Amino acid sequence: MSQEERDAMQAEVLGERRHLVSLAFRMLGTVAEAEDAVQETYIRWYRLSPHERDAIEVPRAWLTRVASRVCLNVLDSARRRRERYVGPWLPEPVPAYAFPATSSTAEDPLERVTLDESISMALLVVLEAMTPAERVSFVLHDVFAMPFDEIAGIVGRTPAACRQLATSARRRVQQSRTHRVSRAEHDEVVGAFATAARTGDLAGLVAVLDPDVVLRSDGGGIVTAARKPVLGADRVARFLLGALQKNPTAAVLDQETPDGLGFALWDEGRIIGVVTLEVAAGLVTDVRLMMNPDKLTLWN
CATH class of the missing domain: 3.10.450.50 (Nuclear Transport Factor 2; Chain: A,)
Known part of the structure; x- marks a missing residue:
């Protein structure tokens, strides 16, 4: 890879930061934890050798996979940390414009949450009750439209198991919205x-x-x-x-x-x-x- 191509890849990688923070926030529920997860993702990128980076065809896909794994690890320890929290722990409320989703335009209203709802306190509270694997599978598939075969490599389950996780998570979300008004x-x-x-x-x-x-x-x-x-x-x-x-x-x-x-x-x-x-x-x-x-x- 030429130096010009490496410079273009570097600009592309840095340009993915907003996407990664958006993804990590929905998985973790606070801006600080999301930014820490993204920072760790970039650290792992820069630890790669130039040859290893040259071999990555789609940096966005690599960064998304690594950020998701980092978030999964954070979620595994989050409950213990929140048990020591002073008073009730709530997800972080954010302005409606803060983290626009980047899912595909092919939205299925039966399977996907609306984009503004994906950063609502109501949904984030429901996500908090999920297992880490459920939450990551749901966010990656229902908000960011990632196929289950790709999610499987992130959460360490089969695609069929990831589909079940997302279905279980979606059921919880739908139950929480049963009595919600317009x-x-x-x-x-x-x-x-x-x-x-x-x-x-x-x-x-x-x-x-x-x-x-x-x-x-x-x-x-x-x-x-x-x-x-x-x-x-x-x-x-x-x-x-x-x-x-x-x-x-x-x-x-x-x-x-x-x-x-x-x-x-x-x-x-x-x-x-x-x-x-x-x-x-x-x-x-x-x-x-x-x-x-x-x-x-x-x-x-």
Whole structure:
């Protein structure tokens, strides 16, 4: 391979960084872990000899395989690390434009998640409950349209086994979406939620919350947040109104998220929190409050 060809390959390799971070984020759930995985992928690339790199016909495919294996290893140890996490661990909320998917244009609506949903908190929470092999198989196939014979070499299973893993993962995703409402209904309910919260209307806020609503607040031990999930409409409503009263200088502004309408908490020109909500049957069923500054990097 000539030096000119090597220079072109080098530019191609560096140009794949956004694709790799996009892939790793969906597998790992935080930007920091995704960036670490991509950094490790590039380290492995540069450890190759010039002869080994010359033998790689499609650098993107090689990088994707290696990044996926790195993520698989990270997922194997993630549960143990998250058991030591201070308070509830939540995936990182990201702006809707942050990580566009790069799957093929041949979308099968019965098998593939919508592209904006693939970075939603709702889906990331479901992915967290999967086994590492399920999650990697699902992301590679349903979001990035990788064939099962290629996935098999990454997860160390047969193509048939990978198909089963992706099917099991897809079933979990579909079950989580069974009672989900349209984006228009979601935003209408969240709008009523916002009105009640901003006016301090306890009864109005309770009325828009599901009786079994759950609020999870992730401060990562860095900032103040509820150490345990808050359960029930009355408790969640009182927690939210109390939090607003304790932070009178913070502004709660509407914010579009991959989950639909949510909120950004602003203080002194910076976003200090992001709130995403799930809605079913006209009521808010889940409130996720991200306060950990390490998981708000893309918002500021």
